[in-house]
Structures are given as structure tokens and as C-alpha cells.
Amino acid sequence: QVQLVESGGGLVQAGGSLRLSCAASGRTLSRYATAWFRQAPGKEREFVAAINWSGGTKYADFVKGRFTISIDNAKNTVYLQMTSLKSEDTAVYYCAARPTGLIATDIGRYDYWGQGTQVTVSL
Secondary structure, eight states, X not given: OOEEEEEOOEEEETTOOEEEEEEEESSOGGGOEEEEEEEOTTSOOEEEEEEETTOOEEEOGGGTTTEEEEEETTTTEEEEEEOSOOXXXXXXXXXXXXXXXXXXXXXXXXXXXXXXXXXXXXX
């Protein structure tokens, strides 16, 4: 079983940047696909980006060109670099993992979840 802990959220002005971290323990991410989802108040949780152990990535259309997902296998940590942030990016960001190299965008395909980190983008 893998435990996931997110960090790096906070308050940032529109146009600014943040880097989120998802530190894994209990299992190595080397055979997992790891994703970021987000949930804004009153909205459903949605897919943001995912990466597998070999570096394959997938992004939601609304973050392409602004967000970058990466993995540091030595640190067993996945990152989400967010730039050109907009007010609509305000949400709780969750890290999730599934024990396969196949990337998925559906919430139900991920077995392990972190507690989330709040990102607030002010105008």
C-alpha cells in the first residue's frame, strides 16, 4: 500500500506560479501511474495531469501549456508545476496513484489518494 502526502499549496495572485509536491511512502512509484486531480467548491473532482514511471504524461486541455507534471524517482515524489495561474484554478488539489503504468483520467481508476492541498488564486 502507498501513502501520499501533498504539499506546496497556498495563496497566489493571478499570473503567478506554485509547485505542488506529492511524496509517496510505503511503495515506490516506479511501477505506478500518479495523477493530480482538483476539486473546486460546489464542483466535481476533475482530472488535471498524470504521469507514469517511465515519464509518459497526459494533461487536461485546460492546463496544457501552463502546468507540468514530473517525477523524481529517487525521491519517490511527483510534482505539479503550475504557471500562469487563473482564479478558476482555485481548488483543493489531490494526488492519486494506481499500481499500473497505464495512465487514466477517471477518478475511479485510482486506488490511493492524498488528503489534498488548497490552492487559492486571487485576482
